[in-house]
Amino acid sequence: MRVLIVGAGGIGGYFGGRLVEKGEDVTFLVRQNRKQQLDETGLVIESVHGNMEFKPKTIVSGEPAEPFDVILLSTKAYHLQGAIEGMKPYVTENTMILPLLNGIAHVDELRAVFGDESVIGGLCFIETTLDEKGTVVQTSPIHDLVFGEFSGEQTERIKKLESTFQGTKASFRLSENIEQDMWHKYQFIATLSGVTSIFRAPIGPIRDQEYGVETIQTLLEEVGNVMRSVEAPLAEGIEASQMDKIMQMGYNMKSSLQRDMEKGLKTEAEHFFGYLLQIAKVKQLRTPVIGTIYANLEVYEAR
Incomplete structure (x- = not known):
């Protein structure tokens, strides 16, 4: 080919x-x-x-x-x-x-x-x-x-x-089942990118904090709720699986979005989080953590 x-x-x-x-x-x-x-x-x-x-x-x-x-x-x-x-x-x-x-x-x-x-x-x-x-x-x-x-x-x-x-x-x-695979990765990468970008830290120090872990869990659930509202084919219990994966990642692991911020580059804020917020607005879902992450990235890009 x-x-x-x-x-x-x-x-x-x-x-x-x-x-x-x-x-x-x-x-x-x-x-x-x-x-x-x-x-x-x-x-x-x-x-x-x-x-x-x-x-x-x-x-x-x-x-x-x-x-x-x-x-x-x-x-x-x-x-x-x-x-x-x-x-x-x-x-x-x-x-x-x-x-x-x-x-x-x-x-x-x-x-x-x-x-x-x-x-x-x-x-x-x-x-x-x-x-x-x-x-x-x-x-x-x-x-x-x-x-x-x-x-x-x-x-x-x-x-x-x-x-x-x-x-x-x-x-x-x-x-x-590539569609499910893509939605699963989207949920994972949105969560990892979201928390590392807002805390400006690798995943390890975030996990060390009680409220850091709580933020990771809340974000996973918010993202999952938005995705299910449009009938995304998420597997049952996927949040627990994603959380286990995040908790086992290397201490110094960063997201590519966070690395882009550290370099002063443009981010994929709209593609990751703006898209989820558009769905949430139509479906009248509360997404305070996603909204905070998106606002943080918008403020960064407006500098």
Whole structure:
């Protein structure tokens, strides 16, 4: 299959690189400055699972290219519209679009532009970033990408995609219930991002405080209540499972949203929390913790 990776950042660069390492036909859609950097230095990956370096195939939006079978989209939510415009020339009626963004709101945006059938479900679990030299640095044992049809069906196209993804050094897993997986991750990442951003601390010191633990639990429940109000397919008892996971995380674990704040960058406040608050307003639900987190991020971004 012909694979297009939108961007060559920490996530797209890593998973795309592992596919190149296996021998798959991968092209990276990048901005001009990143293309120039990759032309000069190649794509360098430093990973606990093994380093690699190669000269990637790259295109800038508008350059001619043959049709692609699948497009992996791993941008931040605030870059989504630009990414959509950039990838439009390379999407055909047979192209699968596999977004790896956190949250849910992007699915409707992609469907509105490309149609329901073009968009499949996806998410990833990985700690990775770009350093100042443009090197992809991947630091944890977990490097999982999960994908699947929203219907749960084992279609011919999804089985072909599974075959393409198999045999790499990364973990690519086909899910039979990708929609539930995405909502579960959304609940988890909204909670982790929310508490670490408002306390300006890693998860460990927050857990050390009685009211820190209480805030984590309350936020988990608020987020779950909002999601269930729109019939999100959350598993029974998911809050307890999510809480156990948060309590077992490394003491110094930070969310990517918190790291963005520390760097003075834009955050995904609207995508994570604004979306939940819109639902809560329509459903007339009380969400004081979500509201406080959102206000905190809005004040930060207004500086």
